[in-house]
Amino acid sequence: MMVVAVSAAAALAVERFPPPDFTDHQLPQTTTPHGRWLGWEYFDMAALAAGLVLASYFALGRRSRKGLVGLATVAMVWLGFWRQGCVCAIGAIQNVSLAVFDPSYTVPLTVIAFFALPLLVTLFFGRTFCAAVCPLGAVQELTLVRPVRVPGWVDQSLGLVPFIYLGAAVLFAATGAGFIICQYDPYVGFFRLSGNAAMITFGICLLVIGLFIGRPYCRYLCPLGAIFGLFSRVSGRHVRIPPDECIQCRLCEDACPYGAIRPPTVPQTPAERARGRRRLGWMLALAPVLVVVGTGLGYTLATPLSLVHREVRLAERMKLEEAGKVEGTIDASDAFRNTGRPARELYTEAIALRERFAFLGGLLGGWVGLVIGMKLVHLSIRRKRDEYSPDPAWCVSCGRCFEYCPSEQQTLIQELPTLEKSGV
Amino acid sequence: MIGIAVVLAVAIGAVAVSRVPRSGDAGSGLPQRFDYDLKTHKTIDPALILYRQAGELPLDLSASRAVAVGPEDRIYVAGDQKILVFDREGTRRSEIALESEPRCLAVGGAGNKEPGRIYVGMRDHVEVYGPDGTRQAVWERLGEKAVLTSIAVADSADEHDIFAADAGHRVVHRYDPSGKRLAEIGRRNREQKIRGFIIPSPYFDLAVTADGLLRVVNPGMHRIEAYTFDGHFEEPLVWGKASLEIEGFCGCCNPANMAAMPGGGYVTAEKGIPRVKIYGADGNFVGVVAGPDVLAPTATITEETREDHKLEVVDVAADSRGRILVLDPAARKVRIFVARNPQMETKS
Amino acid sequence: MASSSDKLDRRQFVGNGVRIAGAIGLGGFVGFLAGRRGSADDTVWQIDPNKCIACGNCATYCVLDESAAKCVHSYPMCGYCELCTGYFEPDPNDLNSGAENQLCPTGAIVRKFVEEPYHEYSIDEALCIGCAKCVKGCNAFGNGSLYMQVRHDRCLNCNECAIAVACPSQAFVRVPASNPYLLKHKGTGA
Amino acid sequence: MTDTTASTSEATAPQVQSLYRIARAVIAVAGVFVVLATILMLWDFSRRQAKDPLESPKYLALKAQLAKDPRNEQLKAEIRELDLLLRRQYFRQRQFTQIGTWLLLGGAVVFVVAAKTAAALRWRPPMPQPQPVPLDHDATLGRRGRWAVVGLALVLSAAVLVLAASCQTELPQTLEASGKTEISAVNQAAAAIPGKSGASTPETPPSGAADYPTEDEMAKAWPRFRGPGGLGISTLADPPTKWNGISDEGVVWKTAVPLPGNNSPIVWGNRVFLSGATEEKREVYCFDTGTGELVWQKEVPGTPQSTAKLPELSEDTGFAAPTVATDGRRAYAIFANGDVAAFDFAGKLAWSRSLGIPKNSYGHAASLSVYQNLLIVPFDQGGTKDGLSKLLALDAATGKTAWEAKRQVPNSWTTPIVIDNQGRKQIVTAADPWVIAYGPADGKEIWRAKCLRQDVGPSPAFGGGTVFVANEFPCLSAIRADGQGDVTDTHVLWEGEDGLPDTSSPLATAEYVFLLASYGTLTCYDAKEGKILWEQEFDATFTSSPSLAGARLYLIGKEGKCWVVEPGREAGKIVAESELGEECVTSPAFQPGRMYLRGKEHLFCIGSK
Incomplete structure (x- = not known):
């Protein structure tokens, strides 16, 4: 765990040798410039709440793509470039996990707000947070130039990666091994205009991909998106493509760059239905098997997973140095030796940690197995759809499809005079 | 075209992600000019090492402060809240409990009026104990600022005064055996060409040499100064220079400790790069007793930040047989060194 | 028709139930988190000087091009030495401020004569890049009055500090934001 | 409605064409700029990594020379001059990076805006082809999706196995439970005392290898x-x-x-x-x-x-x-x-x-x-x-x-x-x-x-x-x-x-x-x-x-x-x-x-x- 033992108070006991007697010279004070005013946090929270309300209003009430784009730009500038990527709803998952498992960790209020408010809104209105409040989403939304359609099967399979990422992030955060979502945040270097070279390169690559493939991070990586997808499925008032009734004109079929629009279903023959039911039965039976297999596989990952933890890495390094399998020492092993702590203690701790990671690796593997199993089940269930509608798990409420819909155009034209009058 | 771009970006991105540093194990990557390297100065030419360790006395002290030699070469170690007494063979003889933490001590030698009388320097005062360990006197307190770091006793037939080095006031106090403070020595004085003691840290040692002079370390100037007991500065007898080289004193302020050798000459102990060296009576470098390889086996310890910034500084003493006693607080022991070449003992 | 609208109603009812349960669950979780954090101060990153080994990682691992961790000086601990091992090269040619004698590669330490024989050393923060070379020099021989601190006017307070990840001695700790420095001379009465 | 769209697009066609051409030109210029700037920045970055000005071999050589010839005033002056130059260069390089980043960001924004404009101008309204038989989209997606998921599962399993097999560990499974625990140097010294000193005083309780009271x-x-x-x-x-x-x-x-x-x-x-x-x-x-x-x-x-x-x-x-x-x-x-x-x-x-x-x-x-x-x-x-x-x-x-x-x-x-x-x-x-x-x-x-x-x-x-x-x-x-x-x-x-x-x-x-x-x-x-x-x-x-x-x-x-x-x-x-x-x-x-x-x-x- 990340229990920090600061011996600041222990310094009290140290007796200091007096500085020289100067005839007339005042000792300067060490300056302690303060950081950001803490009150800004409340501003951030208020801004978040306002952003969520506005985004939901633009997506569901006004059905205004322009409003969403404008809001996304503001979010990108405010949360991205101004606040430099921290605080972030995606990263908040880790703080929350750490807070659950380590009572000594103080989770900031802003983090709680950034974790809970978007989830709450998603539960009722779908992923409007993704549409226009998340700075990462905004960057991708605004840099999508030439959308290329990705085959549905790619979405279905790669769409599982966020769940795996989520499991790993929670695992590492809860064990105090690190915040991997933050370490591998591709856009934060872009917001700060600095960062380490590898991450900047990764960011550039994702931006380039994002020119053609809509929201690559949101769709194939974002762990929060995975949770949002689940929440959004039950959202009561999700974005609809036609404002009222679908006339099945098929104009919106290709409108979505994120592959979220599902066409109406066609009726099946009884034979097909029977086959489908049998298949579903098989998939349901397969799911527990996958969980067991996943658990087993995850269990074998104890060593690689535990190596993410600094304590284990250090113990491993010390052992290598002891065995003479590596040349020289590193700062961390030197620092450890200088503390005078017996190495055995470190090894005991590291072995205990590894055992813990074996257990947690099993859990992670089981989770991945469960996710895959559920996906297979999900892909085998047929739901009836009468009109073109967005898949709530995939739809980020970006509002692109609105203008494709002739019904929408109709309403717009009807509303035009009133709008002009009201000066919009 | 787009496909190629995407695939390329995915590939580069994957490589980039795999290269993200997950720990600082690779080091800071700063150029060589940013290294602070004392390695070359820590290795000592083996030919210069004239002593070898012949034994050691383990100490059950969590903080040991000073070592001294008394009559019959008894060894006295002060630390925690006690003084441990060993005989010349290293057998523990007795233990004197103290009421506060000692900083330094000196023992009346065989030539003294009261041989075996123990003078213990606490932070701000001196306490006197009889050879049997009974407390005989507590001398006046020297005030808030005082930090006593060393005591020496004059052993000649007609002089029995006691000198205490006060690092806080940056001066040496002279006492008579009854504890009366007679004078202060070494205060800055332009006429007498006394620059004053420059003491940046609480290491300030002195010794009485056989020639009847008081030798005081001026650590900030990296030299050993000579004073008569009356406080007259003997400028020509000053010796010592600042250098990382083996014949000089390293760092900002050294030597930290010093003792007079029986046949004339000095043994000095430095902090920073812990090394114990022998100098002749006129300050010429003779050789090395022990270096960092013995006294700081954890190679990097000295350059790195330490808890509370407590430097483990060694103290030294020499007995009548020319053995050198090195108090190694980090290892919690007194190391006993003897000359490799028996001729050395008489020569130096 | 009636049955289908019934079905719809039932669906809506179940949906509402799920949503309200979700909201209550989320609220409970937030309550738990808020209860756990209590009224504690938010935290910021700081270097525990007692653990810092002055490795230099602060200079290069910070997400900022110019690190937020810099050297600070605790004046009451300083010996005001003429030969400062935090300012001068290990074996200086001469005790003056010539570039050939200076330890700091960016020349960020200012040496000022106070009075015979004392000199005061201070850090020019605009030039300091946080390499901690002087910290090593000061610790090796001196009083340890030069040490590293995160400067909060620069620090972005990242969720997970990149230097903390790279710190070999786990010297980076979260401290209360209301008291964001771990100064060495604090409370010593020196 | 279709009429209005058609008529507007026709009426403004030449305008749109010229706008599109401008956008294309801007894309080309901004794109080239961004690519060049990125390459330049990366090159500069790698150069900075490899050859920091402060690392100058000339400087180090001069210092080495001074160590041999400590009284050479001219050499000192030379070092000081070079040092100043190097430090300036060092900070200039940092500034260069900073300015470069801002320029790059600006270029990227221009590029994206121009590209989006061009894409918008080139936008063709969707013309869905008639479908004689409605496609069973879900069935196709289900079938391909399942195979893709199975594929992903296989890739993951393979990755796990490779990772597990390739990860060597030096740490033993358990530390052998032996009585002779490694004690740090400090404890060893403390533990060795009674044997050496023989006598123990009444104040300190007798301490064996295990230091606890009877x-x-x-x-x-x-x-x-x-x-x-x-x-x-x-x-x-x-x-x-x-x-x-x-x-x-x-x-x-x-x-x-x-x-x-x-x-x-x-x-x-x-x-x-x-x-x-x-x-x-x-x-x-x-x-x-x-x-x-x-x-x-x-x-x-x-x-x-x-x-x-x-x-x-x-x-x-x-x-x-x-x-x-x-x-x-x-x-x-x-x-x-x-x-x-x-x-x-x-x-x-x-x-x-x-x-x-x-x-x-x-x-x-x-x-x-x-x-x-x-x-x-x-x-x-x-x-x-x-x-x-x-x-x-x-x-x-x-x-x-x-x-x-x-x-x-x-x-x-x-x-x-x-x-x-x-x-x-x-x-x-x-x-x-x-x-x-x-x-x-x-x-x-x-x-x-x-x-x-x-x-x-x-x-x-x-x-x-x-x-x-x-x-x-x-x-x-x-x-x-x-x-x-x-x-x-x-x-x-x-x-x-x-x-x-x-x-x-x-x-x-x-x-x-x-x-x-x-x-x-x-x-x-x-x-x-x-x-x-x-x-x-x-x-x-x-x-x-x-x-x-x-x-x-x-x-x-x-x-x-x-x-x-x-x-x-x-x-x-x-x-x-x-x-x-x-x-x-x-x-x-x-x-x-x-x-x-x-x-x-x-x-x-x-x-x-």
């Missing part, structure tokens, strides 16, 4: 809450019976204790230890047994976490309710905020650590005890479901956790006792609902019994091979201590329901069990059968636990009234009644001829002068 030493002292083992029994004392804290009759000395604390005194040799704390600080005190002088008073360092907020507690408990423990080497203290510290007898802080602020509704109150080289820390907290409760054993010398036993119990306020049942050592704990015995060496559970309920305050007692636990609810239980596993149904000998205590712990001998209820009733049970032998009322409320010294019971009332009772089979005979003169909620410590008692403000040493 059982005899522990039995002679009063090393923890309720004395040796925590049983509340002193066998060797001829304690005083009569005193008066106001007139100082029978009081050897009394000394004011600086900070408040509801903990009891402990004694080792000529030292008495107490702790005290307020919201701001936590301290440990050492008194001289002879004079009562406060020998030292040390503050326990906190951590930012342990002092960030105040622990939840009630006034009856306070910030320093747990009693200090000692092993003759160090004194150990724990406080309501979970800070633990060890001081040696000279008052030097040996170690300190924070266990985290316990979740405890009345404030942490369970006391410490020492078993051999282990410091036993009961740390029950929160509710049963929180899973936070545990029993810790810390290495007494370093404070490192030696073992830890998780406990499925909520917060409790009892102090475990360390008992020896026919050679088998056990730590017996009491909480709601389990009474659990652990092996002291490894923390392995030995037996458990379900006997208690609600907020458990009284600590267990032990006598005649039987453990006694009681709480105000539901009962007093006698449990044979030789069980294994869950012994609720097999080893509970009897239960008693009268005179149950709220905070005072029971006192047990082989023959009797005494309960002291907070409302003033002393109840004597037969230890074997559980029959009530007699009851006696006292006009006082009791928080302090009863003690047995010699053959007499000592009862300390909360208001300061004290009774000495000689128990018998038929009744208890009041031998003496005394007045302490101040409130007292703690339990006394006994030493030959002496009794130490902490009142609200003073530490009393009672005995003949």
